[in-house]
Amino acid sequence: MEGGGGASYQRFPVVKVRETKDDYLKFELRGTDASVANALRRVMIAEVPTIAIDLVEIEVNSSVLNDEFIAHRLGLVPLTSDRAMSMRFSRDCDACDGDGQCEFCSVEFHLRAKCMTDQTLDVTSKDLISSDHTVVPVDFSDALADDSAEQKGITIVKLRRGQELRLRAIARKGIGKDHAKWSPAATVTFMYEPEIHINEDLVETLSLEEKQSWVESSPTKVFDINPNTEQVLVVDPEAYTYDEEVIKKAEAMGKPGLVEIYAKEDSFIFTVESTGAIKASQLVLNAIDVLKQKLDAVRLSEDTVEADDQFGELGAHMRGG
């Protein structure tokens, strides 16, 4: 490493999408290391912008929940945020001098509900009237709804006869780092791809019952036995949770080295679940964008230029050399 001169550390990561739904994505990330994978995870959770209700002006609230509680619940309602990347943060907005109520940095919502009957009225996210048709509360009803009449959105509060809720809300762009309501990700996680080698010779020394008990020692179904050949097979290596149960079991049976399991240092299997604010696939793309912007910010900052002399090749590496 030292004195290597212009040795390049550049790698060419590969992404292979395995499964995709609106709010779910599973993909492989190969040819990079944990730092990049984790950076991607962290950005997806905390730094991809979305739009969420940030200011609530309550006109009438005679419901059982207090004003802050309702404001808090409204904030947590996911809003469709495809516009978020192009929107401005209200703190950076020139159009409205930072008061955060212009069309470039905010979306206005209205909610008016009053219960007039003896039937309890559920005020839901469907009752939020948006001033911008692209930014609306996320609709979950389309996804394989068995009976769509049941899908009423997210309940905000319940009203009984005579109770009323009237408010104006302002939604703004933000990131999950500031408040969890702006996080577009329900879950983002990755695991190292496992590499499993069974020592076939040693396995053959086991009886069928021993094989059976060894296979069953793993709480997840990683191994199985071929009913015909009585051979132990790896059926689903990714089900392995790195719990080392099978290795411990092998040792307990007096057959250490029955199986060897490595984590591939450079391949990751990502699972992304979105709140619905943006599509899971878009979430990954946005995350990469954000990550690029962050790197740009580092690369372009004057400090980096000054530090070039100090860090030498590292600076070059950052510039993509």
Added chain:
Amino acid sequence: MGATKADAADYGALRELFRHHIESFDHLVDRGLETMLDKIKPVQIFDPSSDKTLKIWFAKPEVYQPQKEGSSKTSHDALLPFECRQAKTSYAGKFVVHLYFQYDDKVAVHEKFNFGHLPIMLKSKLCYLNGADPQKLVSWKEESSEMGGYFILNGLERVVRLLILPKRNYPMSMVRNSFRDRREGYTDKAVVIRCVREDQSSVTVKLYYLQNGSARLGFWIQAREYLLPVGVVLKALIDTNDHEIYSSLTSCYSEKYGRGKGVVGNQLVSERAKIILDELRDLTLFTRRQCLQHIGEHFQPVMDGLENESFISVASAVLQDYIFVHLNNNYDKFNLLIFMVQKLFSLIDQTSSPDNPDSLQNQEVLLPGHLITIYLKDKLEDWLQKAKKLLQDELKNKAKNFDFSSLAHVKKVMDKNPGRQIGSAIENMLKTGRLVTQSGLDLQQRAGYTVQAERLNFLRFLSHFRAVHRGASFAGLRTTSVRKLLPESWGFLCPVHTPDGEPCGLLNHMTCTCRITSFFDSKGNFRDFVKIRTSILNVLIGIGMTPSLPKIVQAGPPDVLSVLLDGRVVGSIPSAEVEKAVSYLRRLKLSTTSGIPDDLEVGYVPLSFGGAYPGLYLFTNPSRFARPVRNISAPVDGSQNIELIGPFEQVFMEIRCPDGGDGGRRNEFPATHEEIHPTGMLSVVANLTPWSDHNQSPRNMYQCQMAKQTMAFSSQAIHFRADQKLYHLQTPQTPIVRTGAYTKYCIDEFPTGTNAIVAVLAYSGYDMEDAMILNKSSVERGMFHGQIYQTETIDLSEQSSKSDREQRMFRRSNTDKSAHPWIDSDGLPYVGQMIRPNEPYCSVYNEVTTTTKNHLRKGSESAIVDYVAVDTKTKKGLQKANIRFRHPRNPVIGDKFSSRHGQKGVCSQLWPDVDMPFSGITGMRPDLIINPHAFPSRMTIAMLLESIAAKVGSLDGEFVDATPFASSTKKANGEEKSESELLVDQIGAKLRKKGFNYHGVEVLYSGVYGTELTCEIFIGPVYYQRLRHMVSDKFQASSLHWNSRPGHTPAHQRKKTRWRHPIWGDGTRFHGCTRGGVFIAR
């Protein structure tokens, strides 16, 4: 709404916990007042000029339901409890007593006298809420589960604390050094009996032993103890002679038994009897008449109202009013005194052991209704005496316009002595918990009878009604003996639920199955004790008891045993027959038709070598402890084998645990009874700790304390409450891992915490020393969010002096518009408005000075106006307003949290979600991180169990039953063996089935680096409570008292000693930091 019907049935178990309070008050209004008035002696005023005697006495009390002080007299508007809470008034009903006046032997005339207002207990028979269904309760702005049992006084809810008293009507042998100091020649031994009249007032009589072999009877009249030679009393009670007394006293000694089992007398008894009789001779008292004369002569000066009576009638008054007041018949008194002398001699000769006054065996409880009765009696007696004095003064002054024979004139004089103060005296007693009395009412303490029923959370509220205090006088005692956990209290008092520290062991809590006997039977019918006693007597005679008759001398142990029924020697039973008799009586207790009450206490003290004094002691009286056990010796007919037993009899019974074993008693002492469930020995709060049988016991104690300090869902009717301070958890959950008690006592109506995903690992260093890391995103999503509600009451009529009362009103200034953003034109704040420090929240206009005064918010914290309530019922316009503020209390660094296993910790960081460790498989990040060092020394295994069990429960979508001692309830014969395997193995197998690690650990990745953590991490959901100690409150407090130096606690706060729970051996006191430094928090 369909669920309400089912809920109503469920509240039954909850209501049972409060029943003793309500029943005692019900008795007060039903019969108690009447019996009490009967017992107040009439006063007689003699006018020498007209030679007329006026006799005045009380009768026919009437207590009305609380009513609004009406604008018109005809309309009677019901005053509901919630109105009292809001208006800060008292929930009290009119109290009227008929006063009878009788001149000489003419016809008595009666007249109603108003005695003010008597506070009414909620849910008692006089309360509107009595018998209301949940729907009705909700419409009256109460909890749907409202249980009552407390009083509302000036808007505050106060509950009468249950106090331990010596068991009534049972002669107890005691050894106390203070007896020696009575007078010269006294020893430290005595037999003491607390006699209770039908009206619940009591007189304690002590029988002291003298060094010369004689005995003295001591009793208190007006704060002074009087001592009488026992022989004088014996002879004064009935017509008898020396020989009869001698043979009665010596009946307990028979030469043929020597020093065998159960022998209580020896030859010294006859010597002592001779000494007692010699004393009489020395005083030259030979006949009953002489004895009465002797007593009368000495007591005439201290007996009020008997100044002009003969000595003999004074003496009989003394005997009636001060000696064995629970008995009406002098023969009974004589027999009891003989019994007590025999017990005393046996104590001296060490043929029987002293009774322990600290043991629950010899204790009962003071109930709210009884306390009020005796205090009211004292006050009414005083009032009558004062009225008499006023009349006599009037006669003495020979006022011209006063005609003694005119009732109108008499009443006019008596009106100088206002009756209303009686009602307010009771109210003040309940408000302050302080007794203002000359006589002391035979009670040990003057203050601390009531406490505020705080609704900090439901468990704290509930515990106030289950708490039993040993008495304030014991708190200052340096000895630890009173604080000890004695085996006698098994099943009655919870061994776990007592506070740590100063009141440790003095403030106990009743177990969930423990109840207090009352004047009402289980169906709510009034008990006729005369009838009950006769039927018991008939049964006893039927099974071989020789009834005690005058002049018949009975033998003593070990031949026969004396039978005492409610402190009356009713006869004797051959000791060979007694066991059969006892089991027969117990069988009759189970039957509903026998006329024997189900809570009869059959205290059979068997013959022994120097043990407790033998005898058969039966008790039917109210205010005893009782608990249900299963009688397995009686033939089973249906489910009719649940017997109520008391602490006195329990000591001599064989009760086994329902685990199918024999508890090591083998065949010599076969079990006759069986516990219903082992959790019956725990209080309600202790029963809420899941798998508490897997925890180290002090941890369960800490949890009992912390459960009561939890910021929880304190009230369903929170919108209608005006408490000074109310804590409220915004998003509570019901625990996944729960005990049977949660469902039984409807705890889900008032949940106390949240199921948090807890990871046990050392991460970032911010979880050292019981600190814990909260996930910032979890908190932002609402975890542990909460508020404090605080009410300010502004009462214009109260604050001002009389002169300018009419001139003040709520109004905002029209000229000065500076307050307009906060205050509406009515002078009150806008609801929902945030008020910052030093901003106005209401303004008051004074018409005289034409100035407007703004009330400014104090403190350093802004609050939101939650609710404004005004009292519109007054004629003078708006004078009273309640303004309720809401302080947001979302978790911040420094707030305190705890699991249900005595594991409390302080939040040290709100850690970003992305930095938290995460699971590669599920993507789960913990809500909370605690340090693994919290476990080894504390051994809270149940918390680990809870974590993995909750994991299984949440995977299955089902609640997990974590009732403690579940393995001790199985029958040895039935059910397969696999059930008895370890709990961990059951849970572990289920976890594995779901694809998780058997031991509940998971592989986590560092949130910061994305690399696998080198250890597998124990992670799972644990129910966490948020404690009320919050930084925001403390910070406020310290900023107010800025001059108090940090690190210097004020002198009165510093504790000299710390008390640990007596379960820890001797309850040794330890000083300061002997445990290894003040920095280690438990």
